[in-house]
Amino acid sequence: MLVISRKASESIFIGDDIEIIVSEIGNDKVKLCINAPREVKVMRKELLETRSLNEEASVAPTKQSLELFKDMAKALKKE
Amino acid sequence: MDIGNRQLAESVQVDEQDILHFEQGIPGFEDVKEYVLVEESDVPLVMTLQSIAGEHPSFVVIDPFSFVEGYAPELSEADLSYFGKQTAENLKLLVIAVLTSKLEDAVVNLKSPIVIDPETNRAKQVIVENPGYPIRYFLFRDRV
Numbered sequence A: 001m002l003v004i005s006r007k008a009s010e011s012i013f014i015g016d017d018i019e020i021i022v023s024e025i026g027n028d029k030v031k032l033c034i035n036a037p038r039e040v041k042v043m044r045k046e047l048l049e050t051r052s053l054n055e056e057a058s059v060a061p062t063k064q065s066l067e068l069f070k071d072m073a074k075a076l077k078k079e
Numbered sequence B: 001m002d003i004g005n006r007q008l009a010e011s012v013q014v015d016e017q018d019i020l021h022f023e024q025g026i027p028g029f030e031d032v033k034e035y036v037l038v039e040e041s042d043v044p045l046v047m048t049l050q051s052i053a054g055e056h057p058s059f060v061v062i063d064p065f066s067f068v069e070g071y072a073p074e075l076s077e078a079d080l081s082y083f084g085k086q087t088a089e090n091l092k093l094l095v096i097a098v099l100t101s102k103l104e105d106a107v108v109n110l111k112s113p114i115v116i117d118p119e120t121n122r123a124k125q126v127i128v129e130n131p132g133y134p135i136r137y138f139l140f141r142d143r144v
Helices: A045-057 A063-076 B003-011 B077-082
Strands: A011-014 A018-025 A030-035 B020-022 B034-039 B046-051 B058-062 B092-098 B114-116 B122-125
Touching: A045 B058, A045 B092, A063 B046, A063 B058, B046 B092, B077 B122
Parallel strands: B020 B122
Antiparallel strands: A011 A018, A018 A030, B020 B034, B034 B046, B046 B058, B058 B092, B092 B114, B114 B122
């Protein structure tokens, strides 16, 4: 993996037309600005992973696994 | 009405006032904006979030606070303002579960709960601020 150090307001290019600018550095957060062609999808990783989990979750489970799940949930529920 | 809709109408009574409005849809299903929450009568903490337009998509959702010790999601300011709120106090939270044939592999998404405002029925799947919450949290592992 390539590792590059950058200061606030510095940037890097990926290819010829994707620019990532470090806009602000906070205590536990950095703010990035991204210049990219419209067709390049930019997404937070959590959103990408949530989307893929949603796709898996969107199909109704079999009756059997739902029943098992409900039994387990009933047993697990905090009183 | 399509076939899916008719099937749903037969199995579940959908009242206009029960429809949840996801203005942005749900990631992966951005075009589906209206859902209802169907309770499983025998286990009220396990519910199905069902599209009113057909059988698919449908999600098994649970009340995370009853199952996950110490779950305390923090909503971003942008998400709170989507609901027109200062705090998350009166909002209802649910998490999406993925059930597989092996019970111990069941996961829930603690990073991206479904948030519902029961007063307005506005809803959104948000990404919480807490850095450590997993997208795939094994609900039963080590307990089965």
